[in-house]
Amino acid sequence: MAGLCAGLFLKQRGWSVEIYERSPDELTSRGAGIVSHPELLALLAETGADTDTEFGVPIGDRRVVNRDGEIVARFHYPQIATSWTRLLHMLGDIFPPEHYHLGKNVTAVSADVQHVRIEFDDGTSASGDILVGADGIRSTIRGFVLTDAEPLYAGYVGWRGLVRERDIPRDLRSDVFSTMMFCLPPGEQIICYPVAGPGDDLRPGHRSLNLIWYVPAGDRRELGALLTDVHGTTHSGSIPPPLIRPDVVTAMRAHAEDVLAPQFRALLPLAPQPFLQPIYDFESGRMVRDRIALIGDAAFVARPHVGAGVYKAAGDAHALAMALGEGRDIDAGLRRFEAERLPIGRRIVDFGRYLGHCLRDDFGTERERQAAAHHRSPFGIIEETARLAFLYRTGE
Ligand SMILES: Cc1cc2nc3c(=O)[nH]c(=O)nc-3n(C[C@H](O)[C@H](O)[C@H](O)COP(=O)(O)OP(=O)(O)OC[C@H]3O[C@@H](n4cnc5c(N)ncnc54)[C@H](O)[C@@H]3O)c2cc1C
Known part of the structure; x- marks a missing residue:
């Protein structure tokens, strides 16, 4: 995503x-x-991507349901939900x-x-005026800009799954395809929202429902057990979905029966291949070194x-393309880029951490304990939606 966007923005300014x-x-x-918002769409449109054709599935609000499935909080918040692949194709x-x-x-x-x-590992090489390291959470290029910088495990995982629309019982479909729905079991959080279906399909009946269930997995040992695959190999970072042990999936499904609202209990078994996303934070002390930008x-x-x-x-x-312009003073441009984006990156990571306190029990400060209590309440979690909108608009 970052690489394609940078490529498109830089080409617009004459770079090869x-x-x-x-x-x-x-x-x-x-x-x-x-889940998209007008600010993301505006940036995508600026890349030259076609944002006029149908882009995703419109959702009207956010709702919280309790263990019995009753709606206990609701917030009007129109958004468009789509799939990562749909976005990638728009840029590609x-x-x-x-x-x-x-x-x-x-x-x-x-x-x-x-x-x-x-x-490259095939023995070839390439060179240029600048290198943009857009190589994701396990970046190789980061090691040439920063030393000893690794993502920090947040103490919980997200169980994720996709359900085909046609597999969802009719009486549930209209509800879950028009909203972002939350349920808040003690110390946990599950969310679902619609996305484009296979082949970027947005036709009713052909879409998918995205499920994310955040569950504490307190320490590295507990995480290690989840990431130990069917062959006994423990993966670092993440585990390929087909290698997740059946007993881990069975335990997850049994726990769902104990704590989730009926809507989610009905949906979860319909996801054929649940996958695990350990949650990490990573914060850079710098984004530029010599002619390399992260x-x-x-x-x-x-x-x-x-x-x-x-x-x-x-x-x-x-921001990188704006700061570099046509490349008249590359070093000054890279410094401007870093000065602008370092504080924004820190604020976004900090806000994610703040929203995630509700999934932990070990609080370092009173602020963390209060944040957790707030986000464990239906109105607390819904209210933060308004702050998210503000974050997108202002970066504050
Ligand atoms: C399961 C999941 C769900 C998510 N849901 C959302 C969401 O709802 N909303 C949202 O905004 N974000 C979401 N994200 C985060 C979002 O996908 C990333 O923030 C976004 O893709 C970041 O883009 P990126 O280009 O920096 O990194 P990536 O998308 O990770 O791209 C990095 C690319 O670099 C390549 N690469 C890595 N190392 C090398 C190397 N050594 N040489 C060459 N190429 C290399 C990789 O193959 C990859 O294609 C989600 C992420 C995950 C894992």
């Missing part, structure tokens, strides 16, 4: 851009759902394919004050509650 992507195949379905469709190189895994970087050279998740990773990963990626890319 090459994008190198590690994956040998076209990327698909990373991150099931994206307008970037020249001859400058987008798949199967290019960057393994080494060397930079001096005026040039950058990267090496953007998107390579620079800052905010918890998903903020729904700002793609917006931040596009915002970083836009």
Whole structure:
């Protein structure tokens, strides 16, 4: 996301851009759902992407249901929910394919004050005036800008799943396809909202429902147990969904029966391949070194509650291109970019942490304890929606 946005914004200013992507195949379905807001749409439109054609599924409000399924809080908040793949295609469709190189895994970087050279694991290399590190949460390029910087585990995981619309009982469909629905079991949080279906399909009947259930998994040992696969191998970071042990999925489903509202109890078993997302924070002390700039998740990773990963990626890319302009003074441009985006990245990560306190029991400060209590109440969590809108508008 960040790489394509940066490529498009820089090309508009006359730069020649090459994008190198590690994956040998076209990327698909990373991150099931994206909730958009006017600020994100405005940035996407500025890349040149076609935002006029139907973009996602409109939702009208946010609702909280209790353990019995009754609506206990409601907030009018129109948004458009779509899939990560739908967004990726919108950007990928307008970037020249001859400058987008798949199967290019960057393994080494060397930079001096005026040039950058990267090496790939296939033995080839490339060089240029600047390198934009848009290589995500486990960034390789970050290691050449910062030392000893690793994402921090937040103490809980998100169980995620996608349900095909046609599999959802009719009496539930109209409700869950017009809203973002929450349920707040003690110390947990589950959310669902509609997204584009397979093949970016937005036709009623062909869409999907995105489920995210945040559950504490207190320490590294507990996380390690969840990330230990069917062969006994413990993964670091995340686990490929087909390798999640059946007993882990069975325990998750049994727990659902104990604590969730009937709507979610009906929906969860319909997700054929649930997957686990351990939640991390990452905050950079710097975004620029020599001629290397970090953007998107390579620079800052905010918890998903903020729904700002793609917006931040596009915002970083836009700020970078604006600061560099046509490249008359690259070093001054990189300094301007960093000065503008460092505080914004920190604020977004901080807000994600604040929203996530309700999923922890060990509070470092009174502010954290109060935040947790607030977000465990239906009106508290709904009220934060208004603050999210403010964050998108102002970055404050
Ligand atoms: C399950 C899930 C759900 C999410 N839901 C939302 C949401 O609802 N809303 C939202 O705004 N955000 C969401 N996010 C976050 C969002 O996906 C990211 O914030 C966003 O994609 C960041 O974009 P990026 O370009 O910085 O990183 P990425 O999208 O991670 O892209 C990094 C790219 O770099 C490539 N790469 C990595 N290393 C190398 C290398 N060494 N050489 C070459 N290429 C490399 C990777 O293959 C990848 O394609 C979600 C994330 C996940 C995992």
